[in-house]
Amino acid sequence: MYFARRALLAVLAVLFLTLPATAQDKFITVASTTSTEQSGLFKHLLPAFTRASAIEVRVVAVGTGQAIKLGEKGDADVLLVHHKPSEEKFIAEGWGVKRLEVMYNDFVVVGPDSDPAKIKGITDVSAAFRKIAETKSTWASRGDASGTDLAEKEIWQALGIAVSKSGPEWYRELGQGMGPTLNTSAQLPAYTLSDRGTWISFKNRGPLQIVVEGDQKLFNQYGVMLVNPAKHPHVKVELGQQFIDWIVADAGQKTIADYKIEGQQLFFPNARKQGS
Amino acid sequence: MSEILSAFSIAFDLIVSLDRELIEIIRRTFLVSLSAVAIATLIGLPAGAVLAVVRFPGRRALVILINALMGLPPVVVGLVIYLVLSRSGPLGFMGLMFSPTAMIVAQCVLIVPIVTALSHQVLRELYEEYREQLCSFGATLPQMILTILWDGRRNLVTSVMAGFGRAVAEVGAVLIVGGNIAGVTRVMTTTIALETSKGDLALALALGMILVVTAIALNASAFLVGDAAPARQGG
Incomplete structure (x- = not known):
């Protein structure tokens, strides 16, 4: 009995005590769409950003409608979504700071x-x-x-x-x-x-x-927005802005363009001409 | 059909190659669900014992309620926990949204009724058997509760493992409150859902097989520990 119980306790102890120490201290939560997650783009894009900035990006992949809801509730720092009218409404209502175009497919x-x-x-x-x-x-x-x-x-x-x-x-x-x-x-x-x-x-x-x-x-345009800290003071403004700056700059844009499956490019960076 | 066959070979490859990501996910899965079960056990077993031993007005209604709550729909639980833990919710200041802790909370809510109701079932019968003897010894209420919990421990393993089964198999609630974030809140069931979404049915099925096998192994070890315990008074 004692042996069996101790063996089980030992297994549990190993399980609990070896909690992953790999997670970065600094992280942001990005609400994005299933298309960016399920196409494998994030798996390609985010490690490059984390290497450059030491910021971990935690992606919650849902539909654009739900992602915008998460932003309004303050459960994400940054949104990366693809429905311009909804995004502009999000900005107009003051939930987001600014909308930048990132890429299209x-x-x-x-x-x-x-x-x-x-x-x-x-x-x-x-x-x-x-x-x-x-x-x-x-x-x-x-x-x-x-x-x-x-x-x-x-x-x-x-x-x-x-x-x-x-x-x-x-x-x-x-x-x-x-x-x-x-x-x-x-x-x-x-x-x-x-x-x-x-x-x-x-x-x-x-x-x-x-x-x-x-x-x-x-045509399917993706935009990126920082959730407005005026509405949600806990939003990680600095880290979130670093992510946005990186993804619209050359490094991020090139990483997006580099993502290919069977030789086909999936997303086309177009952060050049910045609108509102 | 080809998917089912290739699922076996993919599952085999994943296990043999000790795929790091997979091991992380399995560990996270068990970490979350075992934490939830531990908390649910600490609440559910004493609660079940109290319901079995103590007579108080409304006891029957409470038992019926707890039995009914065994069927709580996970999505509803997920949604409610989300609204509570969201930054805009009453406990938003704790910043628990999209964390393993939020998933543990959701699983706890789902399985406390199961552990409570099933242990009540076990302990009520045991108490019927013990009542006269305990009364003749002049046992106090806490003593009675401790006695039936101890003597019923082997059957209580089933109650606890039923709770674990629900927790580890659950996908709706943890998807909402965890967000299925890679490396943080992604567990076996949410990975399987994701791979199914991607149309990679063989990989999804392979992961499903691994989940079932690991759950069986855990159940088996729990029962072995239970059986190794010396049986007292035929308990």
Whole structure:
């Protein structure tokens, strides 16, 4: 009995006492989107920043809508998200200090290779969406108020096609992140809108392939913002600003450009022309 | 099908190569869940014993409530803990959001009812058996509670391990309050959810297998310790 109990205690002691001492003392919390995390960009980008600055970056990857909520509540120091109207509203309401553009990629429409709506090769995304609606081909929507979800909803809205979680029947709102939505789309199968980064790094494609790409409307800009210390005094202004300065400067921009999967660049740095 | 097969070889490779990141994640998983279980045990076992021994008005209602709380939905618990620990919440000043501590709190809330309800179940039967004897010895209430806790210890292992099972398998609550931050709050279940999101089903399944195997190993060692304990009065 004593031996067994002591053995178990010893195991527990080792487990508890060898707490990782590797964590940096200085860290910031960045609320960002699933696309930047799930595409592997952060795994490539953040170690470079930590090496340069000795600041650890803790990323909470959620949809843009939720990331902005985390910023408003003060649970993050920096936001790196991709829905310009939401970001500008965040700044206008005083939750953020300043919005800087960091990088872009683009959205692609993916769908089953059987292509029931016959849209493969169309370059006008609005025309493609209209055909999907006309042929009542199954569409899988994120439905999670993420940047991708909002971008998709804007295209439907501009076409005057009413879609929501209550229908029409061919329109399926999943309420999930990009990866799970692609997993589901491959099974249904359905058309869906994905950011290119997540798509390139996604492994369970099934019958899905890119059907529409290259339209100006599919441009996907990422912005970075420091949460306003006037609203949340505990925000790590100095460390957060160091991260922002680094990511929009040459070092960060080059690291973003260097990230490739199978030779394809996933994100394109464009911090040069700084807007508001 | 190919995913299931390759999951086995990936799991094998990960274990054989002692993948550092994986070992970190496994250790963090057990650190968080065992802490939660330790706290839940300190609360749940005495609470279960008191419910078994002490008669007080509202006791039945309380037992029913605790039984019902065994089914608390993790996402709801996660959301409530988030709102409490958020910087804008009542305990925001503690800065616990997105930390392992927040995850321990969430798991605790989920499993205290389980440990309490199950140990109450065990101890109530034991108390029925012991009551006359204890009364004839003139045992005080604290003595009675200590006696049934001690003599019921082997069966109580099951109550505690049920709590551990829920804690270690849980994903909804720890995802919300932990944030699945790599190297800080990423545990086995949130890693599995992430890899599933990335469409890497084979890796996700491999991690799942490793989680199940380690949980079995921990359960087995807990029962071995329990069995090695000298049985007293058939307890």
